[in-house]
Amino acid sequence: MSVNKVILIGIVGTDPEIRYIETRPIASFRMATNERERTLPDGSKVPERTEWHSIVMWDGAAEFAEKYIRKGSRLYVEGKIRYRIWEDRNAIKRNVTEIYVDNFELLGFK
Numbered sequence: 001m002s003v004n005k006v007i008l009i010g011i012v013g014t015d016p017e018i019r020y021i022e023t024r025p026i027a028s029f030r031m032a033t034n035e036r037e038r039t040l041p042d043g044s045k046v047p048e049r050t051e052w053h054s055i056v057m058w059d060g061a062a063e064f065a066e067k068y069i070r071k072g073s074r075l076y077v078e079g080k081i082r083y084r085i086w087e088d089r090n091a092i093k094r095n096v097t098e099i100y101v102d103n104f105e106l107l108g109f110k
Helices: 059-068
Strands: 006-012 017-021 024-035 049-058 073-087 093-109
Touching: 006 093, 017 059, 024 059, 049 059, 049 073, 059 093
Parallel strands: 049 093
Antiparallel strands: 006 024, 006 073, 017 024, 024 049, 073 093
């Protein structure tokens, strides 16, 4: 048995970009999660850290994203990590890590 599950709560950084593969809508956008600054037991400080995630939604979720999700939205996401390699126009191989959404909930705005 294996598990590929990601849970994120964060702020949407860009309005969703909608495109279609045949008749299936796909929404993609960036989402930020933050780790707060903290002080370790020895007194040293660990600075705040922001991670950016590439989010991908299909079908009904993509249609919802197109209508309701905007930059600044606070969002709960459950999904899977997907890695893919592609070539750009200059034949340079690029790697991308994406979160394919299974479940989500719009939590409001920042």
